[in-house]
Amino acid sequence: MARVLLVDDDTTVADVVSRYLSNAGFEVDTAADGWAALAAAERNPPDLVVLDLMLPGLPGLEVCRRLRGHGHVPVVMLTALGAESDRITGLETGADDYVTKPFSPRELVLRVQSVLRRTREPPPGVAGRPVLRGGGLVVDVAARTATRDGRTLALTVREFDLLAFLLRHPGEAFSRAALLERVWGWTYGDTSTVTVHIRRLREKIETDPTSPTVLTTVWGVGYRCDLTVSAVPTGGSTGGG
Numbered sequence: 001m002a003r004v005l006l007v008d009d010d011t012t013v014a015d016v017v018s019r020y021l022s023n024a025g026f027e028v029d030t031a032a033d034g035w036a037a038l039a040a041a042e043r044n045p046p047d048l049v050v051l052d053l054m055l056p057g058l059p060g061l062e063v064c065r066r067l068r069g070h071g072h073v074p075v076v077m078l079t080a081l082g083a084e085s086d087r088i089t090g091l092e093t094g095a096d097d098y099v100t101k102p103f104s105p106r107e108l109v110l111r112v113q114s115v116l117r118r119t120r121e122p123p124p125g126v127a128g129r130p131v132l133r134g135g136g137l138v139v140d141v142a143a144r145t146a147t148r149d150g151r152t153l154a155l156t157v158r159e160f161d162l163l164a165f166l167l168r169h170p171g172e173a174f175s176r177a178a179l180l181e182r183v184w185g186w187t188y189g190d191t192s193t194v195t196v197h198i199r200r201l202r203e204k205i206e207t208d209p210t211s212p213t214v215l216t217t218v219w220g221v222g223y224r225c226d227l228t229v230s231a232v233p234t235g236g237s238t239g240g241g
Helices: 011-023 034-043 060-068 084-093 105-120 157-168 176-184 192-205
Strands: 003-007 027-031 048-051 075-079 097-100 130-134 137-140 145-148 173-175 215-218 222-225 230-233
Touching (some): 003 034, 011 105, 048 060, 060 084, 084 192, 157 192, 157 222, 192 215
Parallel strands (some): 003 027, 003 048, 048 075, 075 097
Antiparallel strands (some): 130 137, 173 222
């Protein structure tokens, strides 16, 4: 049973969401402020956090940053701040998904299930659970780990999925809408989500993020992986050399 930490100071929202999550089979812990959230996460490490941004004590964005500092845990932000700039800030902080109030509790449960499922399955478009190698990058799909020149990359669930998908399709250009559908599984939504994740990936894998050579922009189309990539089945041999 997956454990979800629900952080919201609105008792009505917390009660409703907690009930829906419990009915969906999740074990739910709750916290009503930022400091309590961090204490709860340390006491009982969650598999996912549903996090309101407007919290007493410690703001939600800072809670997210501190959670990220202690290892990766998926975060779904739940907030009344629905402006594009607020959504982008949340994604840049490391949120895996972003749901604005008012919202459907059933939709929120589906988003939680989707994010958790992606932490346990091979990313979309990657068959055979291979290890992808190219340009100093090594992405182990089965273990969901990524390194660059031997250095571990701290990637969110969506960042990992996006990187693995593009590495699986080197030289192919994809529009933001296509990536939103192929990686996120959304047939509609704000394509700025893709833009933010590409920018965050570039900061983590490019030698110079302002002049990318791995994840390049194809003007008028979208993005492309400009690497020669090999895909070796998990446990297979890459050969000498």
